[in-house]
Amino acid sequence: MERKDLQLDLRKLGVADKPGAWTDVDVTVAAPEDLRNEMIGVPEGDPLTVRLRLESVVDGIYASGTFQALAKGQDARTLEDLELPLSVDVQELFVYERGEDEDSYAVERDKINLEPLIRDAVVMALPLNPVESDDDGEFSYTVGEFPEDEEAGSINDRLAALKHQLEKKES
Numbered sequence: 001m002e003r004k005d006l007q008l009d010l011r012k013l014g015v016a017d018k019p020g021a022w023t024d025v026d027v028t029v030a031a032p033e034d035l036r037n038e039m040i041g042v043p044e045g046d047p048l049t050v051r052l053r054l055e056s057v058v059d060g061i062y063a064s065g066t067f068q069a070l071a072k073g074q075d076a077r078t079l080e081d082l083e084l085p086l087s088v089d090v091q092e093l094f095v096y097e098r099g100e101d102e103d104s105y106a107v108e109r110d111k112i113n114l115e116p117l118i119r120d121a122v123v124m125a126l127p128l129n130p131v132e133s134d135d136d137g138e139f140s141y142t143v144g145e146f147p148e149d150e151e152a153g154s155i156n157d158r159l160a161a162l163k164h165q166l167e168k169k170e171s
Contacts, residue, residue, distance in 0.1 A: 003032065003115060005027075005029045005030070006029060006032065006113060006114045006115045006118070007111050007112065007113050007114070008025065008054070008111060008112050008114065009110065009111050010054070010056075010061060010107065010110045010111060010112065011110045013025070013054065015054050015055070015056040015061060016056070016107075016110045017056070017110075018056045019056050019057055019058050020056065021055075021056045022053060022054060022055040022056065023053070023054050024051075024052070024053050024054075025050060025051070025052045025053075025054060025065075026049075026050070026051050026052075027049075027050050028047050028048065028049045028050070029047075029048055029050060030044075030045045030046070030047070030048070031043065031044055031045060031046045031047070031048040031069060032044065032048075032115050032118060032119065034119065034123075035069075035118070035119060035122045035123060035126075036073075036123070036126070037123065037126050037128060038128075039073045039074055039076055039127075039128070039129065039130055040071050040072065040073025040074070040082075040084060040126055040127065040130045041071060041072070041073060041123075041126065042069045042070070042071050042072070042086070042122060043072055046069060046070065046072075047069065047070075048067060048068070048069045048118065048122075049066075049067065049068040049069070050065070050067055050114065050118075051065045051066050051067075051068070052064065052065035052090075053065055054112075057093070059093065059095055059096065060093050060094045060095040060096045060107055061093070061094040061107055061112060062091075062092075062093050062094075063090065063091070063092050063093075063094060063112070063117070064090065064091045064092075065089075065090060066087055066088060066089050066090065067086070067087075067088045067090065067118055067121055067122060068085070068086065068087045068088075069085075069086050069122065070083055070084070070085055070086070071083070071084040071085075071086050071126060071130075072084075073130055074130070075130060075131055075132045076129035076130055076131055077129075077131050077132075078132070080132070082130060082132050084127070084130060086122065086125055086126070088121045088122055088125040090117060090121045092105060092117055093105070094106060094107045094112045095107065105117055
């Protein structure tokens with residue numbers, strides 16, 4: 001079922017069939033369902049800010065702007081709850097006539113439905129393995145560096161000896 005609050009009437013906004021005309025849309029709506037992956041998502045009904053510029057072009061309506069929401073889920077490493085602010089940039093053309101490209105969004109009866117665009121953009125922007133930042137100083141690891149201990153010193157000594165042997169051989 002299509003939600004009325006996610007449909008924009010282009011006639012009322014003054015951009016239907018008027019190439020060159022544009023308008024800004026800035027609304028906060030309740031997030032639709034299924035804006036999630038396995039670990040994190042935007043809960044249904046949470047606030048979702050829609051900031052778009054709608055520009056009328058010959059082929060349709062060009063929508064550019066951002067969607068902003070707060071994603072909630074679990075840290076993939078610790079399984080603790082986390083919240084991740086999302087700001088997703090979008091640039092999409094809603095076409096008057098679909099033609100052969102069935103992946104495009106359509107203008108239907110001088111209205112555009114934002115729900116498929118919101119779903120595609122937000123779900124693609126969600127991290128597959130969300131992790132809390134390491135700024136709090138707790139669990140942290142580094143790949144590819146030696147720890148500062150005796151083992152690292154002995155490895156550096158061996159590398160220095162190897163370098164010395166190579167330099168001797170070249171001269």
